[in-house]
Amino acid sequence: MTDPAPSGTGPLQDVRGFALALDRSYQPATHMWVKLTGPGRVRIGMDPVGIETSGTLAQLSLPEPGADLTAGRPFGQLEAVKFVGPLTSPVSGTVLAVNPAAAADPGLVERDPFGDGWLIGAELADPAGLDALLADPAEITSWYAARITEYRLSGAIAE
Amino acid sequence: MLRVIDFGRVTPLRSQTLWHAVAYGVSAGQPATLSFARPSGPYVCLDYLRDAAEVDGEFCRSRGLPVYRRMVGGGPVYLDDRQLFFQICVPASAVSPSRASALRWLLEPAVAAFRAAGIAARLDDDGEICMGDQKICGHGAGQIEDAVVVCGNLIEAFDHECATSVLALPDPVQRAETLRLMRRYVTATPASPAVFCASLADAYASALGLRAGPGVLSRAELASAADLDDRFSTAEWLAGPGRASRPGRQGRQVKIRAGIWTFAAQTGSGARVMASVVKGRLDRVALTAPGLNGQARLAERALAGAPVSAAADVLSRFGGPGRELAAALAGAEGRL
Numbered sequence: 001m002t003d004p005a006p007s008g009t010g011p012l013q014d015v016r017g018f019a020l021a022l023d024r025s026y027q028p029a030t031h032m033w034v035k036l037t038g039p040g041r042v043r044i045g046m047d048p049v050g051i052e053t054s055g056t057l058a059q060l061s062l063p064e065p066g067a068d069l070t071a072g073r074p075f076g077q078l079e080a081v082k083f084v085g086p087l088t089s090p091v092s093g094t095v096l097a098v099n100p101a102a103a104a105d106p107g108l109v110e111r112d113p114f115g116d117g118w119l120i121g122a123e124l125a126d127p128a129g130l131d132a133l134l135a136d137p138a139e140i141t142s143w144y145a146a147r148i149t150e151y152r153l154s155g156a157i158a159e
Numbered sequence: 160m161l162r163v164i165d166f167g168r169v170t171p172l173r174s175q176t177l178w179h180a181v182a183y184g185v186s187a188g189q190p191a192t193l194s195f196a197r198p199s200g201p202y203v204c205l206d207y208l209r210d211a212a213e214v215d216g217e218f219c220r221s222r223g224l225p226v227y228r229r230m231v232g233g234g235p236v237y238l239d240d241r242q243l244f245f246q247i248c249v250p251a252s253a254v255s256p257s258r259a260s261a262l263r264w265l266l267e268p269a270v271a272a273f274r275a276a277g278i279a280a281r282l283d284d285d286g287e288i289c290m291g292d293q294k295i296c297g298h299g300a301g302q303i304e305d306a307v308v309v310c311g312n313l314i315e316a317f318d319h320e321c322a323t324s325v326l327a328l329p330d331p332v333q334r335a336e337t338l339r340l341m342r343r344y345v346t347a348t349p350a351s352p353a354v355f356c357a358s359l360a361d362a363y364a365s366a367l368g369l370r371a372g373p374g375v376l377s378r379a380e381l382a383s384a385a386d387l388d389d390r391f392s393t394a395e396w397l398a399g400p401g402r403a404s405r406p407g408r409q410g411r412q413v414k415i416r417a418g419i420w421t422f423a424a425q426t427g428s429g430a431r432v433m434a435s436v437v438k439g440r441l442d443r444v445a446l447t448a449p450g451l452n453g454q455a456r457l458a459e460r461a462l463a464g465a466p467v468s469a470a471a472d473v474l475s476r477f478g479g480p481g482r483e484l485a486a487a488l489a490g491a492e493g494r495l
Contacts, residue, residue: 053256053258054258055258055259058492064400077208079233080258081259081285081417082262082300083258083259083261083300083301084206084231084232084233084299084301085258086302151257154256155255155257155260156255156256156257157257
């Protein structure tokens with residue numbers, strides 16, 4: 001199995017100080033993004049708000065190619081300073097590739113979350129699985145802005 | 160209600176599986192829970208996803224130390240019956256989505272309990288519970304399903320030698336430096352366990368706005384603990400995923416406490432670098448590089464006290480061999 005897709009990123013929008021790519025789908029609960037890279041194939045990563053609330057990433061534990069993914073279940077872990085949290089899959093399928101650069105340098109996920117900081121490539125078990133995600137640019141922007149405001153008001157992210 | 164469960168003295172395996180079972184229980188709707196456990200004997204534990212090669216298996220076998228894996232929590236640590244462990248477990252929805260904020264919020268009550276037990280504890284800027292600049296509580300935090308759990312300990316006595324020896328450190332210079340820093344920056348704070356536990360229950364109840372009361376595991380949690388006993392004992396679980404913790408990176412890095420670590424690596428030509436780092440600055444450096452033509456000591460002196468971020472510049476003054484050593488040193492993860 002291979003993951004030949006380039007990591008290209010479309011234009012980024014600035015939403016209340018956080019970058020947002022509108023060329024992909026999002027799972028709001030986990031701040032994971034999914035980008036189609038070919039028929040039934042996707043790349044998965046984390047958006048900047050999810051990264052910000054996770055803290056400074058020290059280590060990523062990612063699955064091996066061939067591993068099964070189940071929507072809503074962990075596929076790996078991210079270790080920020082003193083806290084280990086799950087990386088939750090937004091889709092079901094099979095892991096095709098793992099980003100070795102991100103595994104070696106978790107800071108890459110912070111520096112380029114929508115591009116070179118992708119986490120895994122996957123083959124979808126069912127393309128309809130994407131239907132459960134936010135895909136409409138207006139809805140994505142609205143959700144993202146509201147979440148940033150909510151997190152700022154609660155002190156979860158800095159003003 | 161804050162459910163308080165004192166498991167007492169339990170086997171090393173149970174000292175891990177019980178708090179996992181509580182996490183599953185809280186995730187499924189059981190109340191926030193503060194639990195205590197003291198392992199009946201020494202053992203080593205590391206995160207399921209960490210590389211088994213981080214543990215000195217031969218040393219552990221020679222001492223009869225079991226090596227277990229927990230679901231979350233990072234690198235290998237040494238535990239024994241002179242460490243009283245506490246675990247605070249709350250629904251993920253009860254804490255800030257900011258993991259750093261959540262962790263500090265869940266550690267503040269522990270600091271209050273240490274202080275109530277007569278120890279001048281504080282939570283430092285790196286998130287360590289310290290007395291002065293010495294770490295006094297080994298803590299870790301993670302999320303299991305929909306529960307957030309923070310584990311910590313009251314260290315009544317600490318075996319620095321054993322805690323270092325369980326780590327696989329092929330470079331003897333790094334081993335010695337790790338032990339030196341562990342002695343310098345990790346210390347025990349013997350205090351009354353009864354006072355500490357009672358204060359911890361009061362402090363967490365106050366922080367969570369709950370009333371503390373004694374509790375027991377539910378039937379489902381007991382079944383979960385039994386299942387975990389079996390699962391955590393299988394050869395497959397104990398072996399872990401069988402891959403490097405940090406693929407693509409060379410060298411061996413050991414964190415003594417937040418901001419303090421040692422690192423050792425070898426270059427393609429056989430040169431070696433060992434460095435210890437304290438708060439972003441190189442504390443001690445040992446270089447073995449024939450290509451430096453006798454300038455290794457000069458390079459070590461130039462590096463000592465320098466910011467880690469300046470190491471490449473300093474080493475570049477020593478030509479190709481220096482740049483090769485800088486590339487090896489760049490394998491260290493400065494965020495630990």
